[in-house]
Amino acid sequence: MRTVFAVNKPELCHELFEHFAGCNVVHLSSVSELLVYLYAHRLSGEDTFERTLSLVVHQQPQRDSQSSSDPELESITTAELAYLVQKQFPCFSLSVTAPAEVPKALKHLRECASLYASRLARVSTWMYNNYEGCKKPFTGHETHNACQQDETTPNSSSCSANVYTMLSHLTRVRNNSHQSAGLPCTKLISTALNLRDLIILPKDKVSSDHYWKLISTWDFCAMSLSTSELIWCSYLILKKVAHDANFHISDNDLFLFLLSLEASYHQGNKFHSFRHAVDVMQATWQLCCHLKSHFEKNSSILVVCVAAIGHDVGHPGTNNALMCDPISPVAKLYNKASVLENFHTEIFSDLLQEHWPQILQQKTILSDTILATDMALHSQYVQLMDAGPSKLPSLLSLILKAADISNVTRPLHISTNWAVLITCEFSECAALLKSIQNNDIYGHKVTDCDEPIPDCIESILIKYPSIPKGQLLFINAFAESLFAGLAECFQELRFLHNNVQANKKFWEGKCK
Known part of the structure; x- marks a missing residue:
């Protein structure tokens, strides 16, 4: 285990500290400090929070001890913090527990250490491990127990601590979709934090003009940019297309959406990472600019640009063939048809429901365009062009499909x-x-x-x-x-x- 976060000054006795030998113990005075730490280290690349298992030990505050001026974020329970971490940092191997449950949490995490022993072990865990996570949707009233063993899960190495699998991610999304209201994570974070302050740009490139020049050409090179710069470029594009489409989203909420989206991609993937997603969105936007006369409404451009940046969310860095043979639990759920594309669509729709629900008014376009990126369907989309320009939904699908494989058209x-x-x-x-x-x-x-x-x-x-x-x-x-x-x-x-x-x-x- 790499890091233990002690939040709200938990009362950790000497015996507990002995469990942390060799770990980096980080003391944080508030939940806000924890979130800033996670965002900042992820953006800098100092820690992806995916390669090793980490633990948050959260001292639940007394409700009556909070000042009326404190953000509501600081008064959340340990169960609520666990839910928030899973929602906002879904790909992080980051578990949350109360001080009394530390020994159990550590025991389970150490049992899972082999799942993260190497890059291939991690990818295999994401794809093939049948750990489903909690089967009950979060209601906000749970008594948190980070280490409760799920006896119905056949994999003996699985535990309810946050060991990421694609199946647990999908199960959590489906469970949450059945509840009318959960913890308002987005509101809690955006009210407490100024997310723009986390986006650190090079001192000689702080002007938006510099980045507008980069994104307004087909010579855009996403590989030359840091994660913060990628988020900034994404912000500029989405802010513009949202304004043109008359879809309102505040700057702070847009930055939070992008930070949560980046945390939903596996940063260690060679190709299918957030960097690829930003590259595809920039290409999509450029293609829409070239074809603007073919669009009846600007909202279509917004939706396809949003679909572009989310089209590979949660991608394991492999392909549908490896998802299906050997067959993964997720492939079974989708009957081995467009497995990754269907997975991305479900995961991304849940993220949008949390951060930008207006976009889901055009969920059919969102789903159709992401599905178009399945290379197994390539010939079908090529044939659509035989009869000339297609109807608008088909045009949007062709644009995202073209952007997805546009690397070979770059300089x-x-x-x-x-x-x-x-x-x-x-x-x-x-x-x-x-x-x-x-x-x-x-x-x-x-x-x-x-x-x-x-x-x-x-x-x-x-x-x-x-x-x-x-x-x-x-x-x-x-x-x-x-x-x-x-x-x-x-x-x-x-x-x-x-x-x-x-x-x-x-x-x-x-x-x-």
């Missing part, structure tokens, strides 16, 4: 950097499958993608010699037909096909 140096990341992810998928077949998931280690990508293309190709063939395979099988079709339907998008052709010619030269 060559940017496209090559994305090729490195997808190559790393494919290699990790192959390693995971091999480890599953050899039954050595927990012992097999794969280096997390922390090494910087070489500066020049030639150096990249020395380190990753398979990239040219991989890029040609993808372009020939998928990208060329889609972007050729778009160019035929929409004169405004011919530049995409031209870029694909130029990149293809370069890779063909490398394969001679």
Whole structure:
């Protein structure tokens, strides 16, 4: 276990501190301080809160001891804090308990340590572990017990402490959807914290003009930006399209939405991370700008941009093939059809219900556009273009689909950097499958993608010699037909096909 957070000065006796030997014990005087700590360390990359298990020991305040000027956030119970952490930081391996339950919580977390022994172990846990979490929706009146063993769960290593699995995430979302009202997490946080203060930009780039120039071109390079910068770029785009669509959301609530969304992506994923989500949203927005004359209302642009940034939320960094064979619990729930895309849609809809429920007025468009990113359906969407420009919902689906695979249309140096990341992810998928077949998931280690990508293309190709063939395979099988079709339907998008052709010619030269 990496870190123990002691919140509200819990009375931890000497015996309890002995349990924390080797852990980083962080003392925080309030729930607000805990949230700021989590956001700040996640944004800086100092700690993803995913690679190891951490524990929050929360001293529940006396209701009558709170000052009337204190934010309501500071008076929440331990059960409420556990719920808030799961809602706002769903991918974090962060459990919450009361001081009296610390020994039980530590025991269960140590039993689960092997699930986080390596990157492959974590991914396997996310995908295949059948831990469902709490089966009852939160009502706000529970007596919290972080360590209550769920006897109906067949996996002996599972416990009700927050060990992330895709199934537990989905189960929690479905349970919460059946309740009329839970803890108002968004209101509590946005009232207590100024979220803009957490977004730290480089001193020489604090002007919005700098970032508008970055996002207003097809040369946008998400890989050159920090997590805070990615959130800032996302804020600028969503603030504009929301204003144009007359959809109100305050700046503080928009920043909270983006922070919660980022915490719902696995930061350690090679390719399918929040960085990819922002890249796809920027591409979506740019395509909408080029095709603006084809839209009857600006709300459609807002919805497809929101869908773009949430289209891969909770992605495990693998693919539908690995979700289905060996079959995962989530794949069973979706009958092995568009598993990840259906998962993303459900998870994202729940997040929007909490943070931006207005968007769900157009939930059908949201669902249809995310489903369009399933590559198994690629040929169907290409065929839609045979009869010329489609109806608006189909156009939105084509835009998000095109944006999702637009890496190969970016300038060559940017496209090559994305090729490195997808190559790393494919290699990790192959390693995971091999480890599953050899039954050595927990012992097999794969280096997390922390090494910087070489500066020049030639150096990249020395380190990753398979990239040219991989890029040609993808372009020939998928990208060329889609972007050729778009160019035929929409004169405004011919530049995409031209870029694909130029990149293809370069890779063909490398394969001679």
